[in-house]
Amino acid sequence: MRAADREGAVVVVGASSGIGRATAHRLAARGRSLVLASRSGTTLEVVAAECRSIADRHGVPDLRVSVVPADVTDRASIDELLARARADHGSVAAVVTTVAVVAYGRFDVVPAEAFDRVVAVNFLGTANVARSALATFAEQRGGHVVIVGSLLGRIATPWMSTYVSSKWAVHGLARTLQIEARGMRGVHVSVISPGAVDTPVYSQAGAYGGHTGRPPPPVSRPEAVARAIVRVLDRPRRTASVGIANPVAAAGFRLLPGVYDRIVRPAMYAGGLSRGHVSPRPGNLWNPTPSGEAVHGTWGRHWLRPVGVATAGVAALVVGRRLRRAAPPTGL
Numbered sequence: 001m002r003a004a005d006r007e008g009a010v011v012v013v014g015a016s017s018g019i020g021r022a023t024a025h026r027l028a029a030r031g032r033s034l035v036l037a038s039r040s041g042t043t044l045e046v047v048a049a050e051c052r053s054i055a056d057r058h059g060v061p062d063l064r065v066s067v068v069p070a071d072v073t074d075r076a077s078i079d080e081l082l083a084r085a086r087a088d089h090g091s092v093a094a095v096v097t098t099v100a101v102v103a104y105g106r107f108d109v110v111p112a113e114a115f116d117r118v119v120a121v122n123f124l125g126t127a128n129v130a131r132s133a134l135a136t137f138a139e140q141r142g143g144h145v146v147i148v149g150s151l152l153g154r155i156a157t158p159w160m161s162t163y164v165s166s167k168w169a170v171h172g173l174a175r176t177l178q179i180e181a182r183g184m185r186g187v188h189v190s191v192i193s194p195g196a197v198d199t200p201v202y203s204q205a206g207a208y209g210g211h212t213g214r215p216p217p218p219v220s221r222p223e224a225v226a227r228a229i230v231r232v233l234d235r236p237r238r239t240a241s242v243g244i245a246n247p248v249a250a251a252g253f254r255l256l257p258g259v260y261d262r263i264v265r266p267a268m269y270a271g272g273l274s275r276g277h278v279s280p281r282p283g284n285l286w287n288p289t290p291s292g293e294a295v296h297g298t299w300g301r302h303w304l305r306p307v308g309v310a311t312a313g314v315a316a317l318v319v320g321r322r323l324r325r326a327a328p329p330t331g332l
């Protein structure tokens with residue numbers, strides 16, 4: 001038996017795009033056997049080929065990767081996913097869920113079905129994945145569930161009630177599972193909370209209020225979140241946060257709610273919503289849109305430009321003042 005097989009497979013649910021895809025790549029580089037899941041079987045086959053090629057470059061020529069199309073809202077398909085993972089790989093070491101959808105718009109303009117669908121995918125979907133994973137781990141006597149939550153599971157923003165509500169629920173469920181897992185031998189539950197990340201989730205989102213979203217700065221790369229996930233798999237811990245501004249946003253939300261509420265609306269207009277008008281659309285809420293799936297979104301490091309210009313401007317001002325002070329007085 002190969003070392004990777006003895007370790008058991010890692011199931012990545014949401015592997016076709018963004019953080020899940022970056023995580024699959026990182027695990028492939030380590031030679032970990034993988035089971036890739038999401039709704040889009042065609043994209044998953046592409047990701048499987050990427051993983052094999054990455055593993056090959058890292059000296060693992062025959063990486064074992066299974067592709068299992070599954071919808072997290074369909075309990076039976078998630079049970080089937082875990083059963084397939086065990087059948088194909090012998091055991092499941094970990095299940096990482098990175099599934100999410102978003103519908104933008106003020107609460108009263110988002111259709112009830114869209115609201116319900118986001119909650120069903122993000123929250124009930126996470127519950128379905130966790131339930132099947134924990135049942136598998138109870139039989140195996142061990143395993144690790146990693147749930148990707150969000151900074152928005154700890155704070156709130158306008159025009160994202162669908163996502164914020166679902167992520168608060170995800171964090172509540174995850175904390176409960178962590179407490180319950182203390183009574184289960186060898187079972188760990190971790191939650192990762194990223195701030196804004198440059199992935200396709202914003203362009204894939206449903207939009208009902210005239211705007212879709214974009215990641216407000218500071219924006220992390222999906223690879224940074226993938227690194228945090230793999231670190232947590234190596235050394236289980238309850239939580240990990242990715243994003244330098246997360247502690248400030250969370251503290252502001254909790255400790256200064258009046259100030260927070262005043263700032264968050266203009267901040268969302270300035271950095272969290274698309275500039276152009278978007279006609280009402282469901283995005284990928286009900287059906288996958290494989291053409292939009294990739295590791296990265298389209299925002300890259302553009303947000304650093306205004307930060308760079310502002311920093312350079314402040315630096316020029318400071319240097320200018322110092323020079324003026326240091327210069328000998330002219331004329332008397």
Ligand SMILES: NC(=O)c1ccc[n+]([C@@H]2O[C@H](COP(=O)([O-])OP(=O)(O)OC[C@H]3O[C@@H](n4cnc5c(N)ncnc54)[C@H](OP(=O)(O)O)[C@@H]3O)[C@@H](O)[C@H]2O)c1
Pocket residue numbers: 013014015016017018019020037038039040043070071072073097098099100101121125148149150151193194195196197198199200201202204215284287288289
């Ligand atoms: N990007 C950010 O700024 C950010 C910030 C904080 C937290 N997060 C969290 O990070 C995680 C990953 O997000 P991301 O930005 O990487 O998004 P993404 O690129 O849109 O990826 C989302 C994944 O979820 C899958 N998915 C959607 N609906 C599904 C369903 N019903 N059943 C199974 N799979 C489904 C998608 O594949 P299919 O469409 O093929 O099913 C895709 O693989 C999410 O939990 C998100 O909340 C993201």
